Amino acid sequence: MRILGIESSCDESAIALLEIKNNKVKILKNIISSQVNIHKKYGGIVPEIAARHHVENFFPILKEAKINFKKIDNIAVTYGPGLITSLMIGVELAKTLAYVYQKPLIPINHIEAHIYSNWLSHPELFNKKTFPALAVVISGGHTNIFLMKNYGQYQLIGQTVDDAVGEAYDKVAKILNLGYPGGPIISKRANNYKGEDDLNFPRPMMYAKDFNMSFSGLKTAVLYKARAEKNWNKKKIDKYCFAFQNAVVDVLTHKIIKAAQEYKVKNILLGGGVSANNELRVALKTKADKLGIKTHFPKLKHTGDNAAMIAMAGYFNKKRAKKNNFSLMADANLEL
Amino acid sequence: MIKYTTNSLNETLKLGEKLVKNFDTNIIGLIGELGSGKTAFVKGVGQYFGIKNITSPTFVVMKIYKIENNKKYNNLVHIDCYRFEDYESLIDIGIKNYLNDKKSLVLIEWADKIKDSLPKETKYIKLKLGKKENERIINT
Secondary structure, three states: OEEEEEEEOEEEEEEEEEOOOOOOOOEEEEEEEEEEHHOOOOOOOOOOHHHHHHHHHHHHHHHHHHOHHHHHOEEEEEEEEEOOOHHHHHHHHHHHHHHHHHHHHHHHHEHHHHHHHHOOOOOOOOHHHHHHHEEEEEEEOOOOOOOEEOEEEEOOOOOOOOOHHHHHHHHHHHHHHOOOHHHHHHHHHHHHHOOOOOOOOOOOOOOOOOOOOHHHHHHHHHHHHHOOOOOHHHHHHHHHHHHHHHHHHHHHHHHHHHHHHHOOOOOEEEEEEHHHHHHHHHHHHHHHHHOEEEEEEHHHHOOOOOOOOHHHHHHOOHHOOOOOOOOOOOOOOOOO | EEEEEOOOHHHHHHHHHHHHOOOOOEEEEEEEEOOHHHHHHHHHHHHHHHOOOOOOOOOOEEEEEEEOOOOOOOOOEEEEEEOOOOHHHHHHHHHHHHHHOOEEEEEEEEEEHHHHOOOOOEEEEEEEOHHHHOOOEEEE
């Protein structure tokens, strides 16, 4: 089966073509046009600019992809959650292509697609024995822990009560004047640091009984310490990054492992931009290995927004494929 | 103008929950720097209406919550202008539908960025970081 994936929920315009045969995934095309450099100067994504660039970007990448539409079976497109103005561009493009080439259209939830990004590079997951699994989506907009009992079955068991973890990275980077996006730069600066973590940032809600998390208080703690600080130097900024990241990794691993134990899962699946974080991967794998629980992470290039994961999610949602689905609308607040 | 001082996240939540009863407009502009308690205040307002799952709207820009069993309002609309440069992009997102709908209680974070475009009846609440870590000064 060949599926074309289209993604535009935030600032990435992306198209991918997957071929899935006998549980083997071949990524035939995977093109991402990012606007991150454009949005850097604003310290974040500016919705109107994002939408305009999606319009400009999709035509060149469609041309570059040279898709033979006769040979594809379905078109999968993100219809939420995300920025409404960005989502609309991808949805309208997908509707038009589906109509012109008379292909069935599959609406995809972006959060679900981040979970399925693991199937792009872990063929062993194509198996009912994968479940129950814990699916964790951590990114600029999401911090969700799901119990996944089977394909398409999600129970939200924990989430952030305020800021998403990626958002906390971005805002702390802003406090420390490190630019946007915050994740990669904070992670890099944290790695540079050799020394003790004596800043003692809080681990909000870490020992609460549920699986919810909070990152706003951590952000504020960084703000207050930073405000009182005099004589900034490179090493001090590195230390702040190190201490902040330690707190984030502590909270996330603690909650994920606790949930994995409580629900007796066999696998932990991570997805989303923050799942690229190496410290988190190592900490989580080390703890899970000891308990005999397997951890899976997407390839680094599939952690951020991409269309290969949309097509992959399309494969598992092929029952929802519909021809001439003109009523499909983008939904900014779509839930899983 | 009344000045309030809160000394914890919980007190900021409680203040939002209390002040919502006195609002004589459906448009509230929140002004204050990063970490000053804007989202916390909105969470408090949400609590008053029994909405428990309010989270930061920074990423999706606008979040809409249904208000049940209230005579005055049907929706709580939580908007974040953190990433905005101008009002035009908010129109694209559909802000006008809610500003003009008296049954929608619209709370706008970083409202100073679009102050010139907001209606006259907008009530502004200013939040400031206090000297102590958990202290916030809130002017209404």
